[in-house]
Amino acid sequence: MILDDKLGSHADAFYNALMDCHAGLTEAQSHALNARLVLILANEIGDLAQLEKLLATARKTGSPEFSGS
Amino acid sequence: MAYDYAPFPYTRPPGLTQQEQRHPVVIVGAGPIGLAMAIDLAQQGIASVVLDDNNVVSVGSRAICWAKRTLEIFDRLGVGERMLAKGVTWKVGRNFHGDNQVYAFDLLPEPGHKYPAFINLQQYYVEQYLAERAQDFPDLIDIRFLNKVTYHTDHGDHVALDISTPDGTYTLEADYYLACDGAGSATRARMALPFEGQTFEEHFLIVDVEMETSPFGNHDTPERWFWFNPPFHNGQSALLHKQPDNIYRIDLQLGPDTDPKEEATEAKVTPRIKAIVGDTPFRLDWMSVYKFRCAKLDRFVHNRVIFVGDSAHVVSPFGARGGNGGIQDVDNLGWKLAAVLKGDASAPLIESYNTERVHGSAENILNSARATNFMTPKSPIEALFRDAVLSLAADHPFARKLINSGRLSQPCDLAGSSLQTPGDAPLRPGFPMIDAPLTGPDGPTWLLSQAQGAFTLMTAGTTPLPEIDKINRIGINQTADYPCFASVDGHAETRYGKDKIYLLRPDGHVCAVFDTPDTAPIIAAHDRALGAST
Ligand SMILES: Cc1cc2nc3c(=O)[nH]c(=O)nc-3n(C[C@H](O)[C@H](O)[C@H](O)COP(=O)(O)OP(=O)(O)OC[C@H]3O[C@@H](n4cnc5c(N)ncnc54)[C@H](O)[C@@H]3O)c2cc1C
Numbered sequence: 001m002i003l004d005d006k007l008g009s010h011a012d013a014f015y016n017a018l019m020d021c022h023a024g025l026t027e028a029q030s031h032a033l034n035a036r037l038v039l040i041l042a043n044e045i046g047d048l049a050q051l052e053k054l055l056a057t058a059r060k061t062g063s064p065e066f067s068g069s
Numbered sequence: 070m071a072y073d074y075a076p077f078p079y080t081r082p083p084g085l086t087q088q089e090q091r092h093p094v095v096i097v098g099a100g101p102i103g104l105a106m107a108i109d110l111a112q113q114g115i116a117s118v119v120l121d122d123n124n125v126v127s128v129g130s131r132a133i134c135w136a137k138r139t140l141e142i143f144d145r146l147g148v149g150e151r152m153l154a155k156g157v158t159w160k161v162g163r164n165f166h167g168d169n170q171v172y173a174f175d176l177l178p179e180p181g182h183k184y185p186a187f188i189n190l191q192q193y194y195v196e197q198y199l200a201e202r203a204q205d206f207p208d209l210i211d212i213r214f215l216n217k218v219t220y221h222t223d224h225g226d227h228v229a230l231d232i233s234t235p236d237g238t239y240t241l242e243a244d245y246y247l248a249c250d251g252a253g254s255a256t257r258a259r260m261a262l263p264f265e266g267q268t269f270e271e272h273f274l275i276v277d278v279e280m281e282t283s284p285f286g287n288h289d290t291p292e293r294w295f296w297f298n299p300p301f302h303n304g305q306s307a308l309l310h311k312q313p314d315n316i317y318r319i320d321l322q323l324g325p326d327t328d329p330k331e332e333a334t335e336a337k338v339t340p341r342i343k344a345i346v347g348d349t350p351f352r353l354d355w356m357s358v359y360k361f362r363c364a365k366l367d368r369f370v371h372n373r374v375i376f377v378g379d380s381a382h383v384v385s386p387f388g389a390r391g392g393n394g395g396i397q398d399v400d401n402l403g404w405k406l407a408a409v410l411k412g413d414a415s416a417p418l419i420e421s422y423n424t425e426r427v428h429g430s431a432e433n434i435l436n437s438a439r440a441t442n443f444m445t446p447k448s449p450i451e452a453l454f455r456d457a458v459l460s461l462a463a464d465h466p467f468a469r470k471l472i473n474s475g476r477l478s479q480p481c482d483l484a485g486s487s488l489q490t491p492g493d494a495p496l497r498p499g500f501p502m503i504d505a506p507l508t509g510p511d512g513p514t515w516l517l518s519q520a521q522g523a524f525t526l527m528t529a530g531t532t533p534l535p536e537i538d539k540i541n542r543i544g545i546n547q548t549a550d551y552p553c554f555a556s557v558d559g560h561a562e563t564r565y566g567k568d569k570i571y572l573l574r575p576d577g578h579v580c581a582v583f584d585t586p587d588t589a590p591i592i593a594a595h596d597r598a599l600g601a602s603t
Contacts, residue, residue, distance in 0.1 A: 012436070061463075
């Protein structure tokens with residue numbers, strides 16, 4: 001699946017806020033924060049079929065056979 | 070060929086012999102901002118003395134990217150076409166991650182503009198062309214090289230300056246003191262004004278090389294190439310730009326823990342360049358190592374002392390918002406200061422320069438800081454997110470939008486400032502004008518060339534424009550006893566609509582829009598744009 005832009009003109013502001021959210025944390029704390037964030041965002045999306053597609057998309061991008069695209 | 074730095078002549082200033090009459094304006098600093106400021110004022114009949122402690126244009130490689138809005142302002146100042154002719158026009162930017170292109174953008178795919186989205190032109194050419202243009206105003210611009218300002222005092226209704234020259238010291242008085250003395254402004258230091266913001270720990274190596282062969286792969290079209298994790302450089306990022314005279318700008322991120330002195334040597338730089346260009350012969354033209362910061366003054370106007378350009382605000386260069394932001398300062402201040410000095414407006418109009426340009430520079434700082442942060446991850450987790458964005462970007466449009474290698478300079482929207490009368494139109498009050506091609510009695514021309522420089526009423530419809538004192542008029546696709554033009558390819562109507570009347574500021578921003586040609590609301594909007602209290 002191809003993910004179109006929904007952040008619009010707020011893309012940079014969001015990214016900045018995400019970095020600020022991690023500021024000052026140790027790496028372990030940051031990973032824990034990310035995990036909480038994934039769960040929170042998943043709950044906000046709610047739709048299981050949609051979530052499964054998103055999980056597959058994220059997995060596909062990160063997998064080694066895909067990294068050279 | 071390397072640029073030939075011809076020194077400007079020094080002449081003994083009259084103030085050494087006897088006290089000069091008080092000048093309306095003294096401009097401290099003959100960088101791009103001070104020079105543009107003097108020309109802008111001279112075009113409105115205001116005389117200035119420009120003092121510079123040096124006698125050559127900017128040495129070495131600094132600003133290279135000049136944005137469309139800057140070129141439109143330079144056009145008004147009479148140097149835009151010369152810069153366009155010499156500059157390298159580019160509009161495509163490519164972002165790479167390692168060897169792979171992840172995203173390309175085209176800055177101005179739209180036809181019907183006199184100037185392109187960007188040109189690259191070395192700062193020394195920009196300053197040379199401005200200095201030469203200033204010579205067209207021998208009675209209004211008095212540039213004094215090797216005149217260093219060592220002290221100033223604001224006496225409420227004027228400013229007194231101490232100046233040192235090769236022949237000794239003298240003093241001057243001026244109604245207004247424009248501090249265009251750059252990032253290290255001694256004026257700012259003397260006044261003990263806080264200049265706060267963010268300093269980035271990273272070092273960047275900036276190199277200019279001259280090469281006959283283009284490094285842009287198998288085509289010769291100049292572009293902006295940016296690499297995250299470049300294959301040829303063990304660092305976070307690299308940037309490549311073409312400049313005139315076959316000079317290429319290469320920026321390499323070096324990390325926080327390097328020795329800047331040692332890095333800026335031929336022995337260190339040559340192998341780094343060879344890693345990029347291979348066996349292609351090149352000449353090193355300039356190299357330096359920088360650390361960047363984003364900072365600004367809280368206020369740019371301090372009674373009779375006004376800060377313009379880098380003295381007021383500095384940014385990291387990703388996004389090219391430094392010099393471009395400063396030229397917008399000039400554009401904003403020029404007509405206001407001239408109106409106050411001519412008695413057409415009162416001093417509070419100058420306060421709107423403060424409001425509008427503090428707003429503009431805050432926007433520039435926000436964008437430059439975000440880009441620099443994206444490029445220089447400060448922690449493993451920031452690096453992780455950045456790499457995640459880059460890996461998603463190959464497939465997903467949303468992630469491409471998150472890649473930030475610099476959000477390139479845009480003119481700012483002044484809708485929030487009190488000079489504008491709120492209203493609705495295709496181009497709303499506060500927005501900078503959008504150019505459009507026209508033809509008139511003297512042949513092809515451009516809307517911006519016709520409209521900028523004075524308050525102007527403009528319409529692209531049939532409504533006749535009323536005659537109002539001190540307001541120019543431009544009709545598009547109509548016939549009248551004021552200047553009228555035909556629109557080319559319908560661009561003007563598309564951009565401005567057919568049923569609106571626009572009141573434009575001398576700096577080419579929309580300040581009010583009207584549905585009918587009634588004079589009373591137009592006069593009220595004009596008064597408001599000149600700072601009359603509302
Ligand atoms: C590596 C690098 C890349 C950049 N790239 C870009 C870019 O691509 N696009 C862009 O728009 N900007 C860019 N910039 C920023 C740009 O160079 C500055 O914004 C611009 O030079 C500011 O102009 P200025 O006239 O305000 O100051 P300056 O150019 O610094 O000029 C100040 C002048 O004041 C004089 N002066 C100082 N003190 C005194 C004194 N006491 N008495 C008399 N004279 C004095 C100095 O001699 C100098 O001539 C870049 C900067 C760097 C360092």
